[in-house]
Amino acid sequence: MLDLHCHTIATPHHSHWTPNGLIAAAQAAGIGVIGIADHNTTSQVAAFAAAAQAAGLHFIGGVEFDSAFNDKLWHTLVYGANPNDAGILGLCEAVVSRNHADAQRLLEQTHAAGHELPSLGQIAVDRPANLADVAHALVRDGIWPGQTGVDPESAGMAYLLTNQPEAYNPLSVAEIVQVAHAAGGVAMLAHPGREKSVYAIPATAEDLAALAAVGLDGIEVYYPMHSPEQVAFFEQQAALHSFLISAGGDSHGPRDPFSPQPAERCSALLARFGIDVR
Template structure:
């Protein structure tokens, strides 16, 4: 696929396969509305929505990069790792270690979800809304937390998580960062540290953190240098940090649902051109003398949708569309 420098891309999107509320159909409709030509579905610890979204997007002229945001740990700290470029239907030997990573995460999360459910109910806290919230998906701890909030056992995800811990349960299935990076690389994937400048989740990544990670032999490929909450100063810092260490730069909104916390954002393709090229896309160069990025530079311009843009709503490509749940609080 050929991409122009000012074409819109968003390489960090979630669906109802993890903690989002976008269905593949609704997400594709929103990408069309935003004029986004290239996007990546990166649900937490699963790729269940990737193929469905790819099929729907292809009909609308949008290229979907297969991705996943894997919860990892390193040095007693959680790190979110965006892995790009590995399709979930890969059956070849090179992808076997990565398939094993996802399978282990799935099994751990299923066990933790059932364990949390039982702990809440044994404590006398009923979760009558849990089946509705799960909506036919695998039961994960996140769904138990949501049910606890709806039933009035907790005010928000933070307090629901604290209550889960008090009851002796857990909700994280982190895997070692080094193992995930190695498995992804064996399958030909690219590994990008998600939202390194966001301090309200797993903490800010400093340059010292990055240097220690690389010195330990954890060969990450890039940093999410453009993110929904960054100031221009943060964007400049992480772009420069990536350049100093020869790393790729990614751009992502981390959208989980409509306005939750934001809609997909039309980042300029040239801002993450090297990453897109490594993923097999052709990105045209800028004219000589034009800066790739500078403070105050606007997002890509949203084009007028074609009159026959249509909608994915109600169009099934692989059985019935999963029912959307309530608006979720997001990672």
């Protein structure tokens, strides 16, 4: 069995897997191939690779980038790249610096329009505010409209993307694909069917065709929030575009279950990294 999408202590306050904790839990769950993919950082890849190797588990190191393509926001997974590759590290740094610059610009515009954001200090505690934090505060402080049944951060980001799309400058999936290939890795669309909020919109056949055309290598077909119909659709799309297939549960720590899948489902991806499960 395998699970290729776990988050680690590289994401402070948010994810809790330590190297030995993750590997022991994976073994207890019958997982023989484990992968990590932290948000916009590869800082824990070497430590988890060493722990997996010591325990006799197969391991694939990854990173999950904030990104955009075709006017939609996506998470893009890069697997198997050298975690210290200058291009990969440059993307990690660019996600953070571009986002903080966008947040700063939006904050300055808000102040210039005569508004204060008293709730921002409660949202971004002991860290610099990112763009989603500022959008969240704009809704919480009543400057932008909220939406019934939608959390204020999602409502704020949806408002921003609809009304001020030029205010957000994320990485393009196409840019990530190029850097991933140069670093010896593959680029996969994470949870293409996840509809987490109004700004996470499931991938259509048109989106996937456009992403295939810029060299995307694959998609995360198996994901806990995907319905059986979505899994069938993404399996068919993977066959159509010769996409590699990945699978993961997006576990953020011991309280989050794995989503183990038969490793054979991802055999082509694993074969890229010398892991033979057939």
